[in-house]
Amino acid sequence: MEGIVPIKGKAAFILAAALAFATLAGSAIAASPVFDVDREFYPYYPSLIKWNKSALDFTPPSVCQGCHEKQYKEWSASVHQLAFQDPVYQGELNKAVKAVGHEISRQCEGCHSPAGVVTGEIKGPGNAGLSEMALAGVSCDICHSVSGVTHWQTPSHEPENGSFILTPGVETKDGPRFVKRGPFKPSEECGGGFHDCAESSLHLQADLCASCHQVYHYDAHFPLEATYLEWKHGPYAQKNVLCQDCHMVDTASFKKAADQFIKPDRKEYRHYFNGANYLLSYLAAGAAKKAGNQEQADLFMKQYQMAVDRLKSAAEIEIAPSYQKGELKELQVRVKNVRAGHNLPTSLTNVRQMWLEIVAKDEAGKTVLTSGQVGPEGSLPADARLFNSDGMGDNFHFAIDPWVVTSFSRHDTIPPRGYKDVYYGVPALKGMKKLNVEVKLRYRQADQKVAEALLKAVPKDIDLEKIYGLKAVPPLPVVDMALKKASLSTRQAAH
């Protein structure tokens, strides 16, 4: 930009416009003055990471493990550890680079492997030849080197696309020193001679997580994933129950935090980052087993179980009959978000699927009403009531890929401590006294076809059969988050 400063007036405008055009060539969306990007401030754009470089490199997790075995073990089976190697991610990344060019991969990797972006080590999709640090995804030395955030300087003026500052080491009068930032006031022996310690209030705030849990379109700045803002605008933020309070604890502590708005005890914090992605934990367990590491496979299966348990505790269903002229005419199904600190579902709402399945039978066992049954090829019927979103590119076209989606044609998720009602019409039930209804709230990571397409797109060096033992993509497992049965009178009792 320095080169254009001395030129005044119209010429400067034309030159600046030409430069802007050149940098945007290849992207579909023109720059917007609302989302002005300062590329000097954000040198890794479209990722908004900043790196305070010193003579010291990033430290891979196996080094931290030497002194922090407990945290290492918990983190090693987490989705954060898998964030870069995740085959679903690698498939989508590969598609992204083919579709819009290499620049977009910086945006993705700024959250999925931040160290790999700032050091310039990651050159494209795939795992081949990468260092432990790049492969480790969201590892110890990412979070504990975060020295600040730039949430209010971003183009959207919200946390966005990795808007944090990494400072793994600092220059001192005794030479360069590692500094690790954490929740406590450091003791004398903190760091065991390997690193200095700094007390960081940021690590006791959701802002630490926000930069990566607000995903914006790489160019249009459309909020594709908005977990942080959903949380911030909901009741948990007001009562200071943070991401950490539900996701850095075991299942029992998370339930207590969610139900009673109580922060866990200091001793209860763990590095599980346990969420909902049981599929990824399951795949990783298969890979660890195949590699002969049963102990690690067991840790992944523990995460798998925690994800399933979390999903099963997130929602509740209520069924209420509605009568017209004394006849049962309608069922009201209420789905309540009882324990998610943000919307349900959250994050990749245009990919995740959460839907209602309903079966109603009369007392003779004849099915009179169904909705939401998974078809033979794993597809959902058109009548399924889904809670998620549909992404859309420009011109009202349905789209899934994050570089195409610039709006939602439908966004239908359930706010924290909120509910949504769904109504089902009941056909005439001649001579029957009872209607037996069973309603399930079901969840899976993606539509079968979408999952197959992503896994098929993985880069060549990731052999799904060799690493994961996958010959073909099996039917995606479905978790029943909630189940409710009711036996309803077909005629309204006289008052």
Ligand code: HEC
């Ligand atoms: C701002 C940080 C951020 C950026 C930028 C980002 N992601 Fe992600 N990504 C996430 C988070 C957080 C999740 C987890 C969401 C969830 O589990 O619901 C995720 C999940 C995913 C998943 C689902 C993985 C699975 O196992 O189901 C895919 C695929 C993915 N991202 C691909 C991409 C691609 C491709 C890009 C770049 C075009 C990208 N991401 C950019 C943060 C980011």
Ligand code: HEC
């Ligand atoms: C996604 C961010 C993140 C990652 C990755 C992460 N940590 Fe932490 N870590 C935190 C937060 C937040 C806290 C504070 C939790 C609390 O409130 O006690 C913490 C706390 C700690 C503490 C203080 C004691 C404790 O357990 O609370 C140590 C030590 C620590 N982390 C080491 C590690 C090591 C070693 C790794 C890698 C194996 C790691 N962390 C990975 C975010 C992270």
Ligand code: HEC
């Ligand atoms: C040579 C041993 C050693 C190594 C290697 C080491 N640490 Fe530590 N670290 C310590 C000791 C000792 C403490 C203080 C006691 C404790 O909290 O466990 C500590 C404390 C911490 C804390 C808590 C700081 C606070 O006061 O809140 C964090 C966070 C941390 N280390 C992160 C890391 C990370 C990340 C790595 C790897 C990049 C790492 N450590 C490598 C020895 C080590």
Ligand code: HEC
């Ligand atoms: C009150 C507890 C609570 C708080 C606070 C909370 N979460 Fe969650 N989170 C849950 C539950 C329950 C689920 C599982 C249901 C779901 O997927 O929404 C979940 C799921 C998730 C998922 C996986 C979504 C998916 O379906 O793939 C991510 C990512 C996530 N949370 C991140 C966060 C972040 C980031 C914050 C802070 C801004 C946060 N959570 C705050 C309870 C909480």
Ligand code: HEC
């Ligand atoms: C450097 C970016 C980054 C930071 C910082 C970060 N996350 Fe994440 N997180 C991710 C990515 C990327 C994924 C998804 C990885 C995937 O699915 O491949 C993820 C996944 C998760 C999941 C699992 C979601 C699921 O579907 O199971 C939870 C829970 C979560 N993060 C919580 C947190 C919390 C709590 C913090 C703050 C203490 C935090 N994250 C900080 C990048 C980050």
